Amino acid sequence: MTKAIGLEVSLAIAEAVKQANVDIVAAYPITPQTHIVEELSVYVANGELDAEYVPVESEHTAMSACVGSSAAGARTYTATAAQGLALMHEILYIASGMRLPIVMTVANRALSAPISIWNDHGDIMSERDIGWVQIFAENGQEAYDLTIAAFKIAEDHRVLLPVCVNVDGFILTHMIEPVLFIDQKKIDAFLPPFKPAMTLNPDKPVTMGPVGVPEVYMESRKQCEEAIMGSRQVVAEVFSQWGQSFGRDYKLIETNGQPRAKVLFVTMGSQGETTMTAVQDLSESGESVGQVRIRLWRPFPREEFLEAIAGAEELIVIDRALSPGVYNGPVAQEIKALLYEQPQKPKIHNVIAGLGGRDVTVKDFKKMYEMSRKNELDPNYTIWGVRSDA
Amino acid sequence: MSDLAICAWQKLELGTAITSPGNAAELRTGDWKTLRPETDREKCIKCGLCSVYCPEFCISENEEGYYPADLFYCKGCGICANECPKQAISMIMD
Ligand code: SF4
Ligand code: SF4
Numbered sequence: 001m002t003k004a005i006g007l008e009v010s011l012a013i014a015e016a017v018k019q020a021n022v023d024i025v026a027a028y029p030i031t032p033q034t035h036i037v038e039e040l041s042v043y044v045a046n047g048e049l050d051a052e053y054v055p056v057e058s059e060h061t062a063m064s065a066c067v068g069s070s071a072a073g074a075r076t077y078t079a080t081a082a083q084g085l086a087l088m089h090e091i092l093y094i095a096s097g098m099r100l101p102i103v104m105t106v107a108n109r110a111l112s113a114p115i116s117i118w119n120d121h122g123d124i125m126s127e128r129d130i131g132w133v134q135i136f137a138e139n140g141q142e143a144y145d146l147t148i149a150a151f152k153i154a155e156d157h158r159v160l161l162p163v164c165v166n167v168d169g170f171i172l173t174h175m176i177e178p179v180l181f182i183d184q185k186k187i188d189a190f191l192p193p194f195k196p197a198m199t200l201n202p203d204k205p206v207t208m209g210p211v212g213v214p215e216v217y218m219e220s221r222k223q224c225e226e227a228i229m230g231s232r233q234v235v236a237e238v239f240s241q242w243g244q245s246f247g248r249d250y251k252l253i254e255t256n257g258q259p260r261a262k263v264l265f266v267t268m269g270s271q272g273e274t275t276m277t278a279v280q281d282l283s284e285s286g287e288s289v290g291q292v293r294i295r296l297w298r299p300f301p302r303e304e305f306l307e308a309i310a311g312a313e314e315l316i317v318i319d320r321a322l323s324p325g326v327y328n329g330p331v332a333q334e335i336k337a338l339l340y341e342q343p344q345k346p347k348i349h350n351v352i353a354g355l356g357g358r359d360v361t362v363k364d365f366k367k368m369y370e371m372s373r374k375n376e377l378d379p380n381y382t383i384w385g386v387r388s389d390a
Numbered sequence: 391m392s393d394l395a396i397c398a399w400q401k402l403e404l405g406t407a408i409t410s411p412g413n414a415a416e417l418r419t420g421d422w423k424t425l426r427p428e429t430d431r432e433k434c435i436k437c438g439l440c441s442v443y444c445p446e447f448c449i450s451e452n453e454e455g456y457y458p459a460d461l462f463y464c465k466g467c468g469i470c471a472n473e474c475p476k477q478a479i480s481m482i483m484d
Contacts, residue, residue, distance in 0.1 A: 099405035160404065198404050207408035213417065219399035220406040226399070 004178035009140040009167065012179045013079070013105055014039035016147035018049045019187045020103075023074035023194075026054040026065035032081040032117060034107045034173045040077075059084040063091035063102075070100035071208050073199035075151065078102070081169050082109035082116075085123045089130075095162045096131030096224055098209050101154030101194070102162040104132075105147065108269065108320075109169035110356040118357020119169045121269065124297075125321040125330045131224050133163040133231050134298035136269045140177030143167045145248060148187060152238045155194050159231040161224075166297075168270040170357065182246055190245050232299045252301040253308045257290030258283050263372060264309055264346075266317040268294045268331060271353075271360060275318070278365035289369060294331070302338055314347045316368055316377070320354050328381050349377040353384035360384070419446070423466025425481035427459050433478035440470035440479060 007015075014036045017025070025044070027037035043049035052069075056062045062078050070076040080088060085106055095102050106124055110116035124134065133153060137143040143165070150163040167173055198206060212220050236252055243249035254272075257264075257279040265275045272293040282289045292308045292315075309315060319329020328336065332350035339345045349372055354360040364384065371377045396417070403409050427440075434456060441449035441457050448463035449470060459470065471479035 097405060098407075198407060204409075205411055206403075207411070208405060210406065210408050212406055215396050215417070216402070216406065219397070219402050222399040223402050223406070 002180050002182075004180050006176050006178050007140070008035065008174060008176050009143050009179075010035035010107075010173045011039050012140055012144045012177070012181075013147050013167070013173075014043070015181060016144045017077050017103075018043050019182070019184055020077070020148050020151045020191060021075065021188075021193075022049070022051050022077045024052045024054065024066070024069040024076045025078065026056055026062045026069065026076070027078050028057070028059045028062050028080070028084060029055050032084050032107075032109055032169075034079060034081060034105075034169070036079040036105055036107075036173075059087040060091060063088040063095065066102045066104075067091060067095050067098065067100060070095070070102050070196075071098065071200055073194070073196040075155075075194040076100075076102045077104070079105040079107065081107040082111055082123045085127060086111060089127065092127060092130040092132065092162075094209060096228075097220065099160040099197075099224070099227065100162060101151075101160055103147070103150045103154055104162065104164045105143075106164050106166050107169040107173045108166050116356040117169070119171050119270075119320075120355045120357070121166075121320040121330075122322070122355070124164070124166055125323070128298065128330065131161065131228055132298065133159070133161055133228065133235065134166065134296075135163065135235075136166045136295055136297055137172070138270055138272045138293065138295075140172065140175065140179045141248070142250070143172060144179050144181070145242060145246070146250070148182075148191060149238050149242050149250075151194075152191050152241075153231065153235050156231075156234045156238070157195075157197055159227060159234050160197055161227055161231060166269065171270045186245065190241070228299050232296070232301055235296055250295060251304070252296040253304040254293040254295055255290060255308050256293075258288055259290070260311045261290030262288040262313045263369065264289070264312045264315050265291045265365065265368075266294065266309075266315055266331065266335065267291065268297065268318075269320065271318060271320065274360060274362055275365050278362045278369070281362070282366060282369055287369070300334060300338075305335075305338065306342065309346060312346045314349070314372060316372055317348055317350050318360075319350060319352045322352055322355060322383070332381065347379075349379070350381040351377070351384050352381060355383075358385065418462055419465055420460075420462045423464060423484055425466045425468060426461060426464060426484040427466075427468070427470050427479045428482050429456060429458065430478045430480070431456060433476045434474075435476055435478075437475065440474050443469050443473040445469060 044053040154163040239250040
């Protein structure tokens with residue numbers, strides 16, 4: 001029986017990347033970076049990981065180096081956060097457009113101004129349309145597991161798209177959590193060496209990333225759209241293989257609390273664990289309440305989500321990002337758009353909470369529930385806990 | 391891109407890569423133009439300057455020594471007409 005080891009989650013992720021046996025790590029090592037790439041540089045320097053470590057001069061270059069190395073057929077990894085992710089923006093589209101299975105950890109943090117290094121989902125919500133598979137981890141174990149699984153998803157020849165694993169900055173990345181590490185042999189059996197579908201090879205010349213004239217560009221975009229839509233099935237398959245191999249089952253959409261509850265919280269990321277405690281307490285005192293956790297954000301698993309909320313009368317959708325000027329946070333927008341076509345629609349309250357590292361506690365979730373029962377939550381959206389003179 | 395650059399999305403190479411070098415030659419850029427060059431053979435002195443200046447490299451010498459544009463590629467920019475020392479080229483509606 002393996003024993004759980006208490007470790008900072010960033011270091012657990014670095015261990016996962018090492019065990020995935022990557023060939024290249026390209027990263028910008030300064031703020032807003034986490035300990036993930038620092039630890040990987042130590043592994044490479046100590047000869048524990050046989051990889052090239054490329055310490056570049058910016059995140060824009062980090063992602064550019066990743067594009068080049070993945071195109072050359074190397075298993076490629078990087079990590080970033082907040083402004084760093086924003087600086088990569090341009091190249092993120094190139095990675096998916098060129099169908100390169102890069103894996104990246106995003107330690108979700110708030111975007112400036114004002115300067116913030118704390119957690120929210122503003123960084124990744126600005127990157128919703130980059131064409132990457134986007135997964136959210138809830139705790140340290142998930143961060144470790146999903147990082148390894150991400151390589152298998154990305155490199156599946158039915159997918160061949162970059163995958164980003166989101167972990168809440170500080171709340172997860174800098175927290176010491178118990179993590180069960182998997183034996184290297186078992187990981188090697190689960191994740192065979194990367195077999196690129198196309199590489200830069202002088203014997204068989206190809207041009208990658210050429211001009212797409214108007215006669216070609218739309219077909220090219222359609223190809224990427226089909227690939228990401230099709231990846232949903234592969235993500236589900238890889239998650240279930242993970243369950244069979246290592247005993248921890250992951251679903252695209254997770255549920256807990258009272259089955260077929262009247263009121264459901266919808267969460268994404270580490271906040272889900274706090275909500276879970278609130279849901280448990282409320283359930284124990286007889287309330288009909290449950291929770292839906294979105295693990296796969298892109299592609300959005302519509303069917304699984306609809307199945308998870310079937311019969312609910314009310315959803316309290318928590319957003320950890322603001323989408324200025326459109327009334328709802330990004331997750332609520334998504335869900336409202338999806339429900340428009342459905343004959344049965346639950347009432348939706350959108351609560352925007354925990355921006356820039358503001359704590360959201362069990363008490364807060366209970367209060368949200370109470371207010372929703374008394375019809376005191378804004379029917380549209382509420383920015384939770386914001387101090388006001390009004 | 392597959393041998394034919396213009397194809398269904400299913401036939402595009404992964405990531406729209408080009409696997410047959412030089413296949414841009416199959417792309418008709420000639421249909422971008424509004425005006426096309428026409429040479430007045432009375433005025434032309436066969437100096438070939440137009441072919442040097444053409445950014446599409448689509449002007450080449452024919453057997454009679456004149457320099458006609460290949461209209462499959464000519465984008466109608468008018469540079470040849472502008473550079474011709476004898477004003478032998480006029481741009482006319484395509
Ligand atoms: S119009 Fe422009 S493209 Fe056409 S032949 Fe003249 S220089 Fe070349
Ligand atoms: S530049 Fe003018 S004169 Fe010279 S070859 Fe061309 S058309 Fe003739």
